[in-house]
Amino acid sequence: MSNLQIPLFESVETTHLAYGVVIFNKDKFLQVIEGLIDKSDIVNVKKEIFRIKEVIGFPQNDREGMLNIDSNGDTISLRKDVLISELNQILESQTLERAIYYLKRLVSGIRKIKTSKINDINLLRWKEYDEIITDSLWILDKRDTSGAHLGWYWGNFIPQIPHQMMLRYTKKEDWVLDPFVGSGTTLIECKRLGRNGIGIELNPEVAKKAKELIEIEYNKFNIISDVIIGDSRSVDIGQVLEKSRIKRVQLLIMHPPYHDIIKFSKDEKDLSNAKNTEGFLRMFGDIVDNVTPYLEKGRYFALVIGDKYSKGDWIPLGFYCMNEVLKRGYKLKSIIVKNFEETRGKRNQKELWRYRALVGGFYIFKHEYIILFKK
Numbered sequence: 001m002s003n004l005q006i007p008l009f010e011s012v013e014t015t016h017l018a019y020g021v022v023i024f025n026k027d028k029f030l031q032v033i034e035g036l037i038d039k040s041d042i043v044n045v046k047k048e049i050f051r052i053k054e055v056i057g058f059p060q061n062d063r064e065g066m067l068n069i070d071s072n073g074d075t076i077s078l079r080k081d082v083l084i085s086e087l088n089q090i091l092e093s094q095t096l097e098r099a100i101y102y103l104k105r106l107v108s109g110i111r112k113i114k115t116s117k118i119n120d121i122n123l124l125r126w127k128e129y130d131e132i133i134t135d136s137l138w139i140l141d142k143r144d145t146s147g148a149h150l151g152w153y154w155g156n157f158i159p160q161i162p163h164q165m166m167l168r169y170t171k172k173e174d175w176v177l178d179p180f181v182g183s184g185t186t187l188i189e190c191k192r193l194g195r196n197g198i199g200i201e202l203n204p205e206v207a208k209k210a211k212e213l214i215e216i217e218y219n220k221f222n223i224i225s226d227v228i229i230g231d232s233r234s235v236d237i238g239q240v241l242e243k244s245r246i247k248r249v250q251l252l253i254m255h256p257p258y259h260d261i262i263k264f265s266k267d268e269k270d271l272s273n274a275k276n277t278e279g280f281l282r283m284f285g286d287i288v289d290n291v292t293p294y295l296e297k298g299r300y301f302a303l304v305i306g307d308k309y310s311k312g313d314w315i316p317l318g319f320y321c322m323n324e325v326l327k328r329g330y331k332l333k334s335i336i337v338k339n340f341e342e343t344r345g346k347r348n349q350k351e352l353w354r355y356r357a358l359v360g361g362f363y364i365f366k367h368e369y370i371i372l373f374k375k
């Protein structure tokens, strides 16, 4: 890549744009593209498209100043690979009508932004969002350990979970509430994506460390992060929101203990210390009751939960918790099955577990759920 190209291709905040982007002078670029719509000859259209591709590859050939970014001018960032494929589609058109159809589609994706009420995905440029998962089976093989995501907390979730949920179910500057914030994964991700975040954590030491880590994450979008120490069953959420002069949040993310699989503390208010499954579900339900009034209607609640074994029987904690939420009037939107990272304890004991599974006739947990509800 020549030196001249470097300022034109840059990475911006979200991973979906972390691919190379080309920044155009919007008016100039539109002038060139719209000029082609009036051409009566497909050969000339294709010649011009070749030239645009050349400018993208070799900016020094930019005669019209399509890439001239003056301080007052409007700019448009387009993902380079998607744009190239759109230009190729025009080049491959067999008829002038088809080429013009693609040109018009390109123009409208630049002129207009079409988003829904719950996220910032520009549906006119949906191909730029291929990092957003839309399937119900998630096989994620690597934890994102960049920046403040250190992965130090046993029982945390991988940052890709809140990342995916926020991209699909929130807009910039929306508010996210996580009543089991643990090591702060959700709030670190909030900072990266420009969402305000409130987390509640029972264990003061864990909350303190989470706060320190959230603090070191760069606050590019100037958002608010608030970690409250307390029992999510009884924290006065209304009062917490009042501090930031808001009444509701736009996304709930909950990652409770999977009952007693990991004991997070000795505190009897900790869900991991519930005496039995019924007790655990009661405590979980109390938290759902406490936070539900503060979730905006029509918005989403993502519950991350796994099942467990007890005395050789499979306890479907995920479905039990799902039922608790459904009893409270939420609509079920999705049950996502996600592969499970090996816990540190089991990593070295793979063989032993396999042997035990063969002997005992059971299966080794390899998945957990992200259950999605709408209020």
Ligand SMILES: C[S@@+](CC[C@H](N)C(=O)[O-])C[C@H]1O[C@@H](n2cnc3c(N)ncnc32)[C@H](O)[C@@H]1O
Binding pocket: 153, 155, 156, 157, 158, 179, 180, 181, 182, 183, 184, 185, 186, 200, 201, 202, 203, 206, 230, 231, 232, 233, 255, 256, 257, 258, 264, 265, 269, 270, 271, 272
């Ligand atoms: C599965 S972890 C959440 C991990 C978090 N998603 C992360 O990435 O670090 C569950 C957390 O809930 C906390 N917890 C348990 N009972 C609680 C309660 N009643 N109120 C608030 N937090 C609680 C535990 O201390 C633990 O940190």
